[in-house]
Amino acid sequence: MAEYNKPIPQPEPVNQPFWDGAKEGKLMLPRCTVCNRVHFYPRIMCPHCHSMSIEWFEASGEGYIHTYAVQHRAFGGWADEVPFVTAFIDLKEGDRMFTVLRGVDATKPEEIKIGTLVRVEFEPATDEVHIPFWRVVA
């Protein structure tokens, strides 16, 4: 495997379950046990009802394109990849994640449709950190 040459997230204590799940190919999300709402990024307090009772569950790994852009200028390892598409993903379970979108043609942005179904996949950047990316479901 070629060395991963792009920024690698550093897991922190609060969201370690997210990265533990990612290593196993699972999208783990935090959910409030009081109001049952999902949030992302992970927090120790529910941003909806302010309870401190948060549990982790395995999500469907599916979502929809909320909005997107095509990056024509980037830095570091990403500079070699331009143009590439970035997108905010509405998770089926609620709230959003950000990604470099796979399975799309960055030279034809008009053909990408908001609302398109996408599925998560994980790319091993290191043994410990597998980074989620979202791909348009063919």
Added chain:
Amino acid sequence: MPSNPSMAAAIVGAAEANEIGYPETPRTMMQLHIEAIRNVCDQTGIKPSQIEAVFSTGTAPQIAEYLGIHPKYFDTTAVGGCSFEMHVHHALAAINAGIVDIALVTHGENGWSARATRGRGTGRGAGGGDPWTPDAQFTQPYGIGGAPSNYSHAMTRHMHQYGSTPADFAQIAITTRQWATLNPRAVMFSKETNPAGGPIGMDEYNSSRWISWPLHLLDCCLVTDHGGAVLVASAEIARSLKTKPVWIAGAGESTSHSSMLEMGDFTATSAKASGEAAYQMAGMGPSDMEMAMIYDSFTITAAITAEMLGLTPRGEGPSLWANGNAAPGGKFPVNTNGGGLSFNHSGMYGMQLLVESYRQLSGTAEDGVNGIAGKQTNAKSLIVNGTGGSLSNTGTLVLVAD
């Protein structure tokens, strides 16, 4: 009950550093601050030793030290380009509370010089690089490189939701450039000041390169040097000076998110909340405004903000610029300095907005190098809004002429 601070204080002077834009020799941030402060003190007759409060993004203590003064009130609010509108809000509150009578709001930022001498991405003094922030873990790993790569997502969503088109956004860039051709200090004043300067049209817009689709280069602000300073004073002092006061009728600030992960509606900002607060304090509304200074880090920023401030219906922000309405000689002038798009944008553009707002309402928009014939409007009231972060934080002021 506390008193409404509306009109309790005025902006009594506003000035820039001696060299702004793309200076021939690199400028330090402190040079940019101090030149502007010297200039605004000369303009108003207020001595640096009379300044009781210092407001600046992070650096208020360093400014005070440099000036050799010991302010009794200071504020380092640094939440992006809107910080300076917030500083004026805070200065108004402090003056209304009787804590101080004279406050300095100051800006010095060498976006151009830092890039020219140290490389891209070094314009901001802060940064830190905490790897445990939400963005460090969940957005920055995906090739995001600065504001344009974020803001483009808002423009895509606006086009999807409301059917706005690149041609609509182009009108903002084209109109703003028209104003820049009346401001000799604007980077894009003319072909002489910059090869890419002077008037632009749809052809230039369409052929400008992609930065972050759907943002063309001409949808994006400049990266420049700028120093600016305004003095805010109590009503009594404001009436005693040689300069004309511009009264602070209303002020408001708000935030909707920090990380763009948390931007619930990509076509809305907290300018709705900060604008409503400012209007309410002023006892005025959008229809009372005679011009606007709107943060235009990108055309999409300006468009959304116009909607949030009630200057157009939702989804129709670009229409404010249509048909010459916002252009020189138009019914509702907007961004009369040439904007962040074509005048000057150092990274945090809020001070440039304040300086021009003061000039317009004090009738000095064509004095000296401030502008040439056609730049001064007849406006007696305006709304000025700053946006900071990732369409996150906003500060809004309603200002009225004496």
